[in-house]
Amino acid sequence: MRHALLLIAALSVSSPALAADDWTRYSNPRFGYSAAVPPGFTLQQEADNGDGATFRADDGRSELSIYGTTVEGGEFAGEARKRIDRDRARGWTITYDKVTEGWASYSGSRTADVLYVRGIALCDGNAAYFRLRYPRDALKRFDGVIGRMVKSLRLATGCDRAPQKAPGAAPN
Template sequence: MAAWRRTATTEAALRHALLLTAALFSSSPALAADDWTRYSNPRFAYSAAVPPGFTRQQEADNGDGATFRSDDGRSELLIYGTMIEDGEFAGAARNRIDRDRADGWTITYDKVTEGWASYSGSRVADVLYVRGIALCDGNAAYFHLRYPRDALKTFNGVIGRMVKSLRPATGCDQAPRQAPGAAPN
């Protein structure tokens, strides 16, 4: 068995691979070190993870949520709670899907249950992913993530983690304990 020897070519290739790996980890929110933060909302008693590279732009005046924008300005994340008018989560979630369709989004995936909903779609060069969960007392929590289509692979991991992180505060027994992970975009 021949011994492996380092040559100038293999050293250069190794350096290139290490630099490429470092660049990917520093530029990709899905691959970056665990710099996620947590957004908690006391009004509706829910929380969700916020990916690295997103900065809070504003808190809603009525205290229902916040808007975050990616550092490069190409992506936007809304995390918010809402009261369900008739108390029926699934119907309210379907209404949200219809509103996004009316706003020009082509919805390519949707799954709605009594305890959670997810849908995604596209419009021009952007992708939308929405996740909602039922909360106690006829309320719901959602996140809307809009990002450029050319970052689809990067955001798949981000969405999976966010889906798992969106949850009610401790003590809300009416909300789903564990909703399935993210669907493909």
């Protein structure tokens, strides 16, 4: 019995959602947001324009994008709904969506993959998003990961300044 409890404890600690020490933080100075990156995800590429970054799971089966964007017309909820519509047009079956003036979340599936997207309104008509695509057979494993990521996506600085310009880009 004691060995079984030790095994259960060891497996619990190795779960991505519970292994707090293995999480890293991605911060974006251009848009002033940050988000937690789960263990087992490695930076693949940072956007040339300074918007965000893409991470890939070590097993190659999952991908995470974290990025900022300027909201067309400055209306976050409408822009978030357009993103949902674009993903539907790309073949994702959206099974959950919730859009408010300050945040939006939606999820769905396509063939063997699951998609979860979370966005928050930032200052000055901007928004930050994370987009996580992972295999359907890892659904339970990613539940805790998504919960932690949702809580972690936040404004990294106050709203007293505009986002920085992209490297080499024209002013916003």
